[in-house]
Amino acid sequence: QKEVEQNSGPLSVPEGAIASLNCTYSDRGSQSFFWYRQYSGKSPELIMFIYSNGDKEDGRFTAQLNKASQYVSLLIRDSQPSDSATYLCAFDSGGGADGLTFGKGTHLIIQP
Amino acid sequence: DADVTQTPRNRITKTGKRIMLECSQTKGHDRMYWYRQDPGLGLRLIYYSFDVKDINKGEISDGYSVSRQAQAKFSLSLESAIPNQTALYFCATAAGKGYEQYFGPGTRLTVT
Numbered sequence: 001q002k003e004v005e006q007n008s009g010p011l012s013v014p015e016g017a018i019a020s021l022n023c024t025y026s027d028r029g030s031q032s033f034f035w036y037r038q039y040s041g042k043s044p045e046l047i048m049f050i051y052s053n054g055d056k057e058d059g060r061f062t063a064q065l066n067k068a069s070q071y072v073s074l075l076i077r078d079s080q081p082s083d084s085a086t087y088l089c090a091f092d093s094g095g096g097a098d099g100l101t102f103g104k105g106t107h108l109i110i111q112p
Numbered sequence: 113d114a115d116v117t118q119t120p121r122n123r124i125t126k127t128g129k130r131i132m133l134e135c136s137q138t139k140g141h142d143r144m145y146w147y148r149q150d151p152g153l154g155l156r157l158i159y160y161s162f163d164v165k166d167i168n169k170g171e172i173s174d175g176y177s178v179s180r181q182a183q184a185k186f187s188l189s190l191e192s193a194i195p196n197q198t199a200l201y202f203c204a205t206a207a208g209k210g211y212e213q214y215f216g217p218g219t220r221l222t223v224t
Contacts, residue, residue: 043202098160099171
């Protein structure tokens with residue numbers, strides 16, 4: 001059974017601070033990792049994807065992957081109230097089956 | 113115009129009725145997916161398709177069927193709806209396995 005673990009939150013962060021979201025996964029064969037942002041009642045929106053160990057930066061967002069520890073994280077710098085949402089971690093296994101396995105999400109609240 | 117569209121956006125139906133949810137995409141992607149999202153359970157894969165001739169069951173396919181009418185169209189049917197199929201349904205597309213997936217706006221389905 002492939003699993004993704006995320007702290008459901010809510011995670012409360014002051015405006016302008018760094019928000020750190022974490023995710024662990026069970027499938028050592030996982031190859032691709034994704035972070036999605038989802039506002040209430042809306043569809044998931046892709047924020048970042050990462051395939052290799054290390055850091056990947058895109059604007060205010062940094063994804064970090066450590067395959068040995070089966071750990072992926074998302075850092076949001078200079079957090080804004082508009083960043084308040086649920087963040088979903090997902091991975092695609094390297095096996096034959098397709099489709100992403102999603103975590104249940106972390107609810108992030110940026111306090112003005 | 114949106115790259116991935118879903119119709120209807122909201123639907124209320126009665127137990128035992130047949131219902132079809134439709135998804136269309138203009139991204140030119142070969143792979144299409146249907147997920148459902150329930151509070152506390154996250155996103156779960158129902159079916160996925162690589163092309164019009166290739167349909168595959170996901171984690172929770174019982175009670176559902178799909179049809180890939182064309183590269184751009186992928187429909188989900190509930191042959192005899194039941195209340196525990198009340199959920200938010202999302203269609204997604206991807207260029208290939210392990211690639212990022214892009215979601216449609218979702219269909220909120222209520223079965224009474």
